Amino acid sequence: MARYRQQLPQLSDDIFITDGGLETTLVFHDGLELPHFAAFDVLRQPDGAQRMRAYFKRYIDLAKKHGVGIILESPTWRASADWGRLLGYSPRELAEANRKSIALLAEMRDALETRQSRIVISGCLGPRGDGYNPSELLSPREAEAYHAEQIETFSETEADMVCAITMTHADEAIGIVRAATRTGMPVAVSFTVETDGRLPTGHSIKEAIEITDAATDSAPVYYMINCAHPTHFQGALATSEPWVDRIYGIRANASTCSHAELDAADELDDGDPAALGEQYQELRKLLNSLNVLGGCCGTDHRHIAAICSACV
Numbered sequence: 001m002a003r004y005r006q007q008l009p010q011l012s013d014d015i016f017i018t019d020g021g022l023e024t025t026l027v028f029h030d031g032l033e034l035p036h037f038a039a040f041d042v043l044r045q046p047d048g049a050q051r052m053r054a055y056f057k058r059y060i061d062l063a064k065k066h067g068v069g070i071i072l073e074s075p076t077w078r079a080s081a082d083w084g085r086l087l088g089y090s091p092r093e094l095a096e097a098n099r100k101s102i103a104l105l106a107e108m109r110d111a112l113e114t115r116q117s118r119i120v121i122s123g124c125l126g127p128r129g130d131g132y133n134p135s136e137l138l139s140p141r142e143a144e145a146y147h148a149e150q151i152e153t154f155s156e157t158e159a160d161m162v163c164a165i166t167m168t169h170a171d172e173a174i175g176i177v178r179a180a181t182r183t184g185m186p187v188a189v190s191f192t193v194e195t196d197g198r199l200p201t202g203h204s205i206k207e208a209i210e211i212t213d214a215a216t217d218s219a220p221v222y223y224m225i226n227c228a229h230p231t232h233f234q235g236a237l238a239t240s241e242p243w244v245d246r247i248y249g250i251r252a253n254a255s256t257c258s259h260a261e262l263d264a265a266d267e268l269d270d271g272d273p274a275a276l277g278e279q280y281q282e283l284r285k286l287l288n289s290l291n292v293l294g295g296c297c298g299t300d301h302r303h304i305a306a307i308c309s310a311c312v
Contacts, residue, residue, distance in 0.1 A: 002121070003109075004160040008186055008221060009069060009118050010248065010292055015312055016069040016120065017304055018251060018294025019059045023077075025300050026051075028268035036086055038078035040097050043104075052104055058301045060112050060119070066308040069118040071292060072109070074101040077126035077165055080150050095153045098123070102157040122188075123154030123162040125176060131166035131192065131227065133259065134200060140215065143175020151176070155183040163188040165251075166227050169201040170211040177216045190224035190249065195258045197236040205236050209243045222289070224249030227296045229256045229271075230279040237286045249292030250283055252276065254299045262297060270298045277306030284311055 010016040022039050026032045030051065032042065042048040056072055063070035076098050078087075084094035102123060109119040128146050129136050138146065147164075154162050162185050164176045173189045180187035191199055191208050198204055203211070209223050223246045225233055230252050237244055254271035255262060262269070276299070284290050293311060295303045 002158050002160045004118075004120050005186060008120060008161060010071065010120060011221065013291060014069055015291050015293065016071050017059065017063055017308060018071045018073055018292065019056060020295035020299035020301065020304055021254070021297045022055065022075055024268060024297050025055065029300065036078055036083055038083060038087055039075035040079045040101055041087055042075070043097065043100055049104055053108060056105065056108055057112070059304060060108065060117070062301060062304055062308060063117045064114060066312045067116050068308065068312055069120065071120045071122050071294075072105045073122045073124045073163060073165070074098075074105060074159070076101050076124045076150070080126065080128065080147065082128055095149075098150060098153045099157055102154065102159050106158040120161065121159050123151070123157070123159040125150060125162055125164045126166055127168055127172060129168075131168065134168045137169050137201065138172045138175060140171050140174040140178065143172040144179045145175075147176045148179040148182070151179045151185060152183055155185050159185070161186040161188065161221070163190060163224070165190045166192045168192060168199060170203060170208045173208070173212045174215045177212065177219050181216070181219050186221045187219065188222050188224060188249070189220045190226045190251065192227040193225065193233050194228070195232045197233045205233065206241065206243050209246055213246070222246060222248035224251060224292065226251035227253055227259075229253050230276070230283060231256055234279070234283060234286070237283070244287060245289050247287050248289045249294070250280065250290060251294040251296045252279075252299070253297045254295070254303060255297070268298055270300070273303040273306040276303050277310035280307045281310040
C-alpha cells in the first residue's frame, strides 16, 4: 500500500533528500545509451533492475547516514504516451513500465526504510515536449488529457504522490494538477528556469506559481525548482512575498551553463559539489519551507552528500 499518500511526511519541517541526476549519471558515469533520455527504458535490459537498485541504494544509504528522509523519484520522466511511442512501447507495455518502476522502489522501501529515514515514493512525470525548449505549449485541457493516463497508472500503485518535473510552462502544470486531483493523488510541481531566472515561456517563478495556484485552488502540495543552477534563480527568491513559502524543494544542476549549452555538450560538467552544498545552505536562509533537497543534471551522490553536510 502507499504508506504516505494521505499525509506526506515532507510537509513537516523534516529534511528529505532526493537522488541526483539519474539520466546524466546513467549516460556519463555508467556509459549507457539512453534514447530520448528515457531512464525507464533501462529496465528492459537484463541487468536494468539491478542497475536501478544500486543507483537508488547509494542515496538511501546517504539518507540513513545523515538521519534524514528520502523521496525516491521513479525513473519515469519520459514514460508518457508520446515518448513511449518513440521508444516502441505499446500503451500496455508503457503502463507496465510505469508500474514496474514503482514496484522496484516499493521493494527497496520495504527492505531499507527506517523510522528515522522514511522513504516516500513519487511517480515522476515529465513534460510532453522538450524539457529545455518546448516547441508546443499545451493548454490546461490538453495537458490534463495527455497526462491523465500515466497519473491514473500511478494511482493504482504504491506511489505516495506524483511530481511533475521540469515544467516549462504553467498551463501544462495546471493540466497535470487537475488530472492528479481527479485521482486523489497528492501532486508537486517543479518548474525549470533559464539563466535569467524565468521559465522558457518568459514567466517569472512567481507568475508560474500564482497562475497555477489560481487555476487549481492551490491544489499542489508544494512547488519545486529543478534543472537550473542556484545562481540562475536565487535572486528571484529574495522576497518575503507569500508565494515563496510554496517552494519546498530544489533540485539544481551542477553546472552554471544554460540549457542550450548543456544540450550541446559532449562532456559532463559536474561543477563543484562543495560549492553547491554551500549554495543550498544560502537557499535555506531565503526559503522558509525548503526541506526537499536534491539534484538534477550533472549531480550525483557526491553533490547530495555535500548538500547534506552543509544543510543537515
